[in-house]
Amino acid sequence: MSSEVEGLNPPQRQAVLHPGGALVVFAGAGSGKTRVITHRIAHLIASGSVPPHRILAVTFTNKAAVEMRERLERLVPGAAGGRGRGGLAVGTFHATCARLLRENADRAGVDPRFTIYDAEDQQAMIRRVLRQLGLDPKRYPPKAIAGYINASKRHLRGPGEGDAARGYMDEAFERVYAAYDERMSAARALDFGDLIYRMVRALEQDDDLRAELAGRYLHVLVDEFQDTNHAQFRLVDALSGVHGNLCVVGDDDQSIYGWRGADRRNILDFRGSHPGATVIKLEQNYRSTRRILRAAHGVIARVSEREAKELWTDKDDGAPVRDLLCLDERDEAEMLVQAVRELLRSGWALSDIAVLYRVHAQSRVIEQRLRVANVPYRIVGGLRFFDRAEVKDVLAYLRVVANPGDDVSLLRIVNVPTRGIGKVSLDRIIEAAARAGTGVFAQLAAAQTNPGLGKAVKRRIAGFVELIERLREHAAGGATISELGREVVDRTGYLRDLDEEDTAEADARAQNVRELIGAMEELDRADDPIGLEGFLEAVTLDVRAADDGARDRLTLMSVHAAKGLEFPVVVVVGLEDGLFPLRTGETSFDPAPSDEERRLAYVAFTRAKEQLVLSHAQARTLFGQTRGCWASPFLREIPDGDVQRLVSPAVRAASAGGAPFGWRHRVGGSRSGRDDVGAEWDEGAHRDRRGHEGDDAYLDTSEGCDAPHDDDLPGFRQGMAVHHKKFGVGRVLRVDGGAPAKVSVDFGSAGTRTIFADYLEPSA
DNA sequence: GTGGAACACCTTTTT
């Protein structure tokens, strides 16, 4: 038996050994998906029939591509090769298309030296187009237009190819799309959507090109197929069209990017789109305990349309899922710190624990509390290194050097750092460019003869033009990337300005610029230099976050960012109806969470290997509004026997009746540092990893299934706005405990009334 | 041309 199938279970082995033709692998969470893909590729190569360079593997993220390459290198040394020819082609959809487009630029109708615009650049370009067309950005938000353009490209619609029956709004959108398209070509720029869209167009319209490229790849493999959009689906089909050996791997239950155009149908309907396709399901989970899997099953089983499957494991039940009821987000942060301390005492490391939230805004309160408590943490996601303003500024200089037509980058840096070329002068220049039908840089170069500009401005512009031209000469003369980068920050005084500012933020930004130069130096030293254009492409397509080493830290991130990762302990915070599942601008009240939110919860739960901790609050302030909260429906869907419901001391104190509000606040976490709450926890903490079945001195366990803490009632607090069917909106004066609970409410003109809490709803 | 103050915005996010 060949080594590629050793240690694989039967369905995994079947997928690896599958000879050819269409194959779809439904790979549940933690079922060894990456293993199957890499082993399958290794098998294809090792069997001797397929040379590595005739295999194309496509992923969604660079991280996944790098990981695949590394694992393959271990399985079949030498096969993965370098980036160049000869090796296996592993890359993201976008990097793969960028490569193919540059190789076949003339046939695809693009300039081979195109610059790639990210979402931010794209919106800057749209803003320009709006101004040019005299359209109000308030009426036509650039974001919405970007959405429209991206959706059009996803559906392979060029400008002017929208549906016939369109409303007034779309007519304007189409006009912007058309003008945007023109401006982009003039700037020699492609946006992310273009990379896929242009490649698919070229392949579908040029038979020779299709025959050539599709003929090149004997096998095409696609990871995370549930995340593909329509254009990507067509791309994959076109590229695998000659030999028909297409293997797609994914999990419809982990499709969480529907909002940005991913189409679950691509995997769900694969049998239909590829008749005769082999279907394999991987249902054995190697990651989580049974309790965690049952909790995850509880939420995913209610999704209406899904491929039938259920994860199983031969692991033990494991520790129960814990659900902490907290007073508010501050109390929740406090409980989190306590839980982390307890986990550390029972033997886990900080790096074993991840805290997941639905929206980034939740992280702030948690971060504040962690800082006070001296718990080191790192945040994954958020603003990435290459997206930081200072990094983009320096890169924009290099992009202008590489592509004089790149107006978006040019306008970004023409007055950064401030060099006295202001809005009025720039407007004149832009206008001149529009009239002459040239790029902005050409008009800057011609500024000396522009009658609309003052003498001082002309002098400053001349200085800027000279700077760029000198950089351009150096680039042409073979300067390395880091030399160019250094020249930019030296000649512009960019770093000097930051250093002079002498604030913490300026220091951090200066540090990022230095880091960027460091990254450039590293690239210059590499064996296969990629050149300025290669560098700029890599930087735009690879949004690798700045790596802050292997220090032992708690990890904080959104559930989306956690997809594909696993941690021994996972804490999911904010499990409240409205937050997770998130409900925004819902028109009708449907108590059922959306399927995508369900899948998101499923992804969150299945990240955990050993322990899953959930929390929710009775009230939460988010985006400046405080609301009373009900528990998330997801919490009720976890089997009762698998979840231990706990109540924070602050909630206990608040609901004890008659407890003064001030005291409640104290417990809620405004006290400093390591306090006696932690000491209390100590006494109840268990020292072994599986020891959470017993009581905790610190947290109250509720009285069992018949009396769950289960908040069928939201937590009402003094001062909270509430709504009553008859009396309208009022303010809570007093909460009188009791069962059923009663609340005194001031309804203004309707007077003050004491009402059963059941008849009240929290109001925005 | 620059800087402060009012203003709108605010899921999730890779490429």
Added chain:
DNA sequence: GGTGTTCCAC
């Protein structure tokens, strides 16, 4: 509530 963006006064 916090932040990025635009607008207007200097």
